[in-house]
Amino acid sequence: MAWTFDQTIPIYLQAAYRIRSDIVCGRYCKNEKLPSVREFALTASINPNTIQRAFGLLEEEGLVVTQGTAGRFVTSDNTVITRARESIAKQLVEGFAAKMTELGYSPEEAARLTKSYWGKTSPTNILKKEAQSDESADS
Amino acid sequence: MNLPILECRNLSKSYGQSDLALNNFSIALPRGKVIGLLGPNGSGKTTLIKLIAGLLTPTSGELLVNGMPIGVETKRIVSYLPERTYFDPGMQVEETIRYFADFYMDFNAEKARAMLEDLGVDTNKKMKALSKGTKEKVQLVLVMSRDAQLYLLDEPIGGVDPATRDYILNTIVSNYNPDSTVLISTHLISDVEKVLDEFMFIHNGALVMYNSADNVREELGKGIDELFREVFRC
Numbered sequence: 001m002a003w004t005f006d007q008t009i010p011i012y013l014q015a016a017y018r019i020r021s022d023i024v025c026g027r028y029c030k031n032e033k034l035p036s037v038r039e040f041a042l043t044a045s046i047n048p049n050t051i052q053r054a055f056g057l058l059e060e061e062g063l064v065v066t067q068g069t070a071g072r073f074v075t076s077d078n079t080v081i082t083r084a085r086e087s088i089a090k091q092l093v094e095g096f097a098a099k100m101t102e103l104g105y106s107p108e109e110a111a112r113l114t115k116s117y118w119g120k121t122s123p124t125n126i127l128k129k130e131a132q133s134d135e136s137a138d139s
Numbered sequence: 140m141n142l143p144i145l146e147c148r149n150l151s152k153s154y155g156q157s158d159l160a161l162n163n164f165s166i167a168l169p170r171g172k173v174i175g176l177l178g179p180n181g182s183g184k185t186t187l188i189k190l191i192a193g194l195l196t197p198t199s200g201e202l203l204v205n206g207m208p209i210g211v212e213t214k215r216i217v218s219y220l221p222e223r224t225y226f227d228p229g230m231q232v233e234e235t236i237r238y239f240a241d242f243y244m245d246f247n248a249e250k251a252r253a254m255l256e257d258l259g260v261d262t263n264k265k266m267k268a269l270s271k272g273t274k275e276k277v278q279l280v281l282v283m284s285r286d287a288q289l290y291l292l293d294e295p296i297g298g299v300d301p302a303t304r305d306y307i308l309n310t311i312v313s314n315y316n317p318d319s320t321v322l323i324s325t326h327l328i329s330d331v332e333k334v335l336d337e338f339m340f341i342h343n344g345a346l347v348m349y350n351s352a353d354n355v356r357e358e359l360g361k362g363i364d365e366l367f368r369e370v371f372r373c
Contacts, residue, residue: 002305005333007329007333007356007362007364007365008356008361008362008365009356009360010353011352011353011356013353038313038315041312041313041315042312045308045309045312045333045334046312046334047173047312047315047333047334047335047336048312048315049171049172049173049315049336050336050353053353
């Protein structure tokens, strides 16, 4: 699937975020060889230089390691992956908390609501449901 | 190789009595980048490209490709896509491939045929039997099938549908090589901005801005299309 980008945020940061998420979610496992810069660039339809820069960032974080000419691999270090997972979660919760506060929810209410949705839905389902309710509203 | 692939020093071009189409224009472009040449209509984009391609001669100033003045040697490493197609309408697509193979040592005919097949272009058809968009595709495929060091693409996606635009941008990305630079002139900024490393804004023949695309996003929190609309607000 093509990657989509927000044009107001540096593309290399978004590409790094995407690859980081894929590692954290287990799409690429510990020690696994990653696709090449060129392959990523084609999948994402972006410039190889941008992927290169994203890899630079992930290497700094220790999430990705270069092994000479063999290519790039996911780290073998579990603590690095765990740290990346926590950092992504923290970021998501920060955004969620800010939005819920804006809507006037208390932390308890927000937590209750979150819990009631747990395991019921995935982001794509939400979009589909919204589309369906729009359609039914039209008819 | 640190030598800029393109260097313009105080480059000016006037067509007869009229205003300067390029006015004291100076820039040095690095290798291995995809660079957007962006500006309103009549800002001098095509003039600059034609000067680099050697189709026009400067009124004053200096222009170097790979450190060399424009001539046979630079044309050998520059692959130019003009705004309009120049093929004889009676030519079959296959003939244009052979034509390019005759003209350019660095032309890869197999690559061109494979890309045309991807795009569903019948190479037995004559150019005049093709739609405007398909003609543009053929021309672009030929230009991108050269193993050049500097690609000059003047409005490469202007006449094609969004799906073909994506294919063309992917073609540009997949042809990427660290030694060659692609200069794309376009007004369809939102379509190309995700593949740009750098961009320049030109206006009235002068350089207004030259920056890296991600720098602008990082520092201003804006995309290139948005910035363009601000800078060139009418």
